[in-house]
Amino acid sequence: MSTPAIVKRARKQRSTRDGRMIRDFRPPEGVPLNFEVAGLGIRLAAQITDLLITSMFVLVLVLFLAATDLADGSALWIIASLSFFFIRAPYYVLAELIWNGQTLGKRICRLRVVSADGRSLRPYSVTVRNLMKEIEVFYPGTMMISAAALGPGEYIILLIWIGVLLAVPLTNKKRQRLGDMIANTYVIYQPQAILMPDLTTRPAAEAREKFAFLPHQLDHYGAYELQTLEKVLHVDTSGHSQDIARRHRRNLKAISEKIRSKIDYTDKVDDKDIPEFLEAFYLAQRRYLESRKLFGDAREDKFHKHDEKSAAL
């Protein structure tokens, strides 16, 4: 007997939600780290910021040339487009080297380039991914601007080109463009570390005495439900409006009723004791699940009994 369809569906829903994580990243210490893949939208925003910054340099140069009468007309135009290339390419490479995978635009958008093999970012990778960017992004970009001057054949080629280059990052899960693939790099969100207080230290001794749970009552849930409860309990409504606080209390009440009916907890819980009850339950449930896990019985979610059954058969 295999896992029932409903279990599969529930688990699939959860796994697609974190499908945008890089799971196979292994630093030299051998402990895998997970990074969140940066989407194309935010990368475009970073790109535009960088473009504005580099075009400022070019603008200053061109204004200087125009003011000093060194060049004019079409020459100026061509010098502008060329110096754009000769300023832009080194800017990206040097910025990503100096700031370890961040240009100014990426810094603002909190993005970063990392080497996919878990080692430090090498100058070679940075150069390759930014040289490829010229061909992948900027050349078609400038062609698009002058699209009116193109013949129909060239126009079609340009469209196919752009289509292919867009399809590459959209069809792979890690959103690597061609340059990333050749240089073996990922673009990720800069991780933010926020430490929440430990919930298990919260319930006072009397609350622990007051709400006691028996082992069979803790057999229902798995890690997923525990961590969902944790998320709810971490909500702090003190800085918010009355309305939000009331809604939060209502949620807690609904959750506690659901839990009580599921685990057959018959004692009465007063409305004002609900947070305490949930925290005590969280503590007991976590202690139980963690000790089960130590004994080799990791329970992913409330469907864990199906797993046991299919493993037994």
Add this chain to the structure above:
Amino acid sequence: MSEATIRSTRFRAEREADWQRLEKIVAQTERSGVRSLGFDDARDLAVLYRQAMNSLSVAREISLDKSLLDYLEALCSRAYLAVYAPQESLGGLFRRLFVYGIPQAMRRSAIPLLLGFLAMGLGALTGYMLFLDDNTWYNTFMPEGLAGGRGLSSSREDLLSVIYQDDTSALDELGAFASHLFSHNTTIAMFAFALGVFVCLPSFALCAYNGLILGVFVALHVDRGIGMDIFGWLSIHGVTELSAICIATAGGFRLGLAVLFPGNLRRRDALRREGRDAVKLAIMAAIMLFAAGLLEGFGRQLVQDLDTRLMIGWGVGALWLSWILFSGRGQDRKAAKE
């Protein structure tokens, strides 16, 4: 800690202070670099990073505290990024690239380079012969923007006046033309490099086509009896610029050859391996194109004398060649060992 606290809570309480200290050091590193750290902080960064990695590994096994796992995950990622940042200074990097990296890559690419120059040479020869056979080929090969008004109908004097133009009023016009030519060649070089991935053919075609243009252009001038003058006019920048195109083509060839003959590697890996040298060739080509642009923009207009033009053009060429041949020689064997 009372008996009642659970194992993962004790685990966290014992280590929390260290994590927070690591977080502070990492935050400072992110703001102002590893160099800004004091001795104690720098030493502790390495130790605390490894401890945090260890904690993460243990916490994944024993703890179900999601907020702790997320925190450790993010902390370790940030510490990893701070510890494994490129440590080399930019100066050292450039020195290595120019003294060893590029010349060695060029020497390793002798055969692709030969092929690149061959492609252009064959193209030029073909263009020249075709022009001698039937001079209307000129119009077929020469792009209008590049011709700069010089066509089959131009007389000897017209052509000479473009080659030796000391009249400053025409300088701007000529400057524009030179920039145009330059951007044309930059584009050709870029494509010759990038399209090499498609089993070398587009690179070869582009380089040979550039040769064709050169061939018919020279043939036109030879036909009018001013072969030496155009040789000088082309030499001053062309030695550098045309070599740059050939080098970019050679870079493309290395990519193409990796796809054609990957050996024992997967094509993807072979491409990555060959890419290392190919990129160095591309940087070399970019530097040479930039130098050529300077020579073209200033040198050609300022230097009107044929002999000086020849001397500058081929002198600069000799400089490039000696750089490639002699720089970073002693390090070859060391690099091969690595």
